[in-house]
Amino acid sequence: MIQLKQISKTYASGGRLVHALKDIQLHVTKGEIFGIIGHSGAGKSTLIRTINLLERPSTGQVVVDGVDMTALSQSKLQEERRSIGMIFQHFNLLSSLTVRENIAFPLRLAKRPKDAVKRRVDELIGLVGLQEHADKFPAQLSGGQKQRVGIARALATDPKVLLCDEATSALDPQTTQSILSLLLEINRRLHITIVLITHEMQVIRSICDRVAVLDSGEIVETGLVADVFLKPQHRTTRDFVAQVSELPEIAQGSTDGMSGRTQVRITFIGEQTYEPVLYHTMKEKNVPFAILQGTISRLKDVPYGQLVVELHASGGEAERTIAALREQGLDVEVLKHG
Template sequence: MISIKNLNKVYKIKENTVHAVKDVNLEIPKGEIFGIIGLSGAGKSSLIRTLNRLEDPTDGSIIIDGIEITKLNKKQLRNLRKEIGMIFQHFNLLSSRTVFGNIAYPLEIAGLSKDQIKDRVLELLSLVGLSDKVNAYPSQLSGGQKQRVAIARALANNPKILLCDEATSALDPQTTKSILNLLKEIQQKFGLTVVLITHQMEVIREICNRVAIIENGEIIELDTVEEVFARPKTETAKAFVSHIHPSSQSEIVFPKVPNSKVIKLSYLGESAKKPIITDLIRSFKIDINIISGDINELMSTSVGHLVVQITGEKEEISKAIDWLNDQDISLEVIWNG
């Protein structure tokens, strides 16, 4: 569906040069919800805006459904953009138009008749749960309602791809969850390919199949959401995950007991539901103090995180850790006593 090859975006601001996107290569198949996460200034907005050429790349290629979009003329680009909806952080609604008028706007540009526009707008308002707001103005809506209008507008021309540029970062947690649930429902109903950028790992956890982590314009880690949560490889990925799951001594409070180790366990799927601690205590002459733990339900599986302190003879602790490594459990030693 989307193939990005050796993509670069360079901005020249007066005498300064900013290399916002550096040699990015990505393959995003049809029907995937693909997340791109990074800190402010990492290059994620520049990257996603090249996918519909709101930003023209400096060099490299972007191929969508077999079409090299960097070579399209203005007319061809207008036709392509009908197939790519976009949702923005600050909604970008027209304040002078009603909810109906905002959703109707791209349909008017596309040349649909008044009856066709009316039918399509009412259909979309029902889809996003705002049928009662048809004549309201943006100033009369909450943030979540504004984003629902923006989603309906992005879907007006039946796009194949939906781009979400920090679509929930201006919303409170409860509203964010409702918007993400709506996006999942829409993706499943229409089989859309969704590319979502965010700086919130909670959003990635909730909705995405795979995630790319971008730093200084480069993709530094790319994997399934489950793998990144369970076994982050880069320091940036670990920092994002630890925002949800504390993983270092500085973030976890525990007693400094001699002859002990504090370890963080991360495990996927069915292993997240096994009685690991019970089996450890029964199998080895050790004591275990559970410091923290949780199980998160991702899009397709469970990811568990558990921080424990193991106390006992060194040999028994070593045997216990060897056993854990055999259980397909990722293990990180946080503290040695």
């Protein structure tokens, strides 16, 4: 659906050349929710704005649904942009227009018939749950209600892609969750491809299918959210995962007093999370164990569990037990050897 091919963006600032994006290669599949996470200044907003060419890349190609956006004339680009909706951190509503009029605005720009505009606006007001607020002005709305108007407006022209530029960062946690639930419902009901940027790992784990981690204008890690969240490889990714991890870090201190014992972190993904795999394996190997820490949670629709376990075994016995756990499809990381 979306392909970014060798995208770079440079600009001059204070007499020096700034590399905002560096050789970005990215593919977003039709119908998925794809997250891009990074710290402030990492290049997230620049990257998402290259998709609809609000930011024109210095080099590279942007292909959306088979169309090379970077090769279009200005008039053709304007036409193609109607298939790409966008919602913003600070809503960008027109203060002099009502909810209904804000949603209708892009349809009027597209010169749609009045009766078609009314039908579409009524449909979208129902979709985002603003039936009781249709004739209010933005100043009369809460932050969450304003963002719902922004979402409805972005969907007005029936786009194939919805871009979300820090769409929840100005909202409180409860409102954020309601907006994320709405985006997930829209994705499932309309099969629309969603690309969102954020600096919050909780947003990624709640609704995204895949994620790319951006650091200093470069993608340093990408993959399925479950893989990236549970097995982060890059320092920046580990920083983000630490924001929302339910498991405290295990102290990497002395192994004194651990003779004959081995500490491991075991990760379960999917339905295996609820199966007694650990119990059965330990019973078969006749290895006593103690659970030191543990959590069960979800990454979007995927359940997962993490346990820190102390095996009352060492040397070859511990290695055979760990191998047996891995044969069951579990990810096992050795933390301490006795």
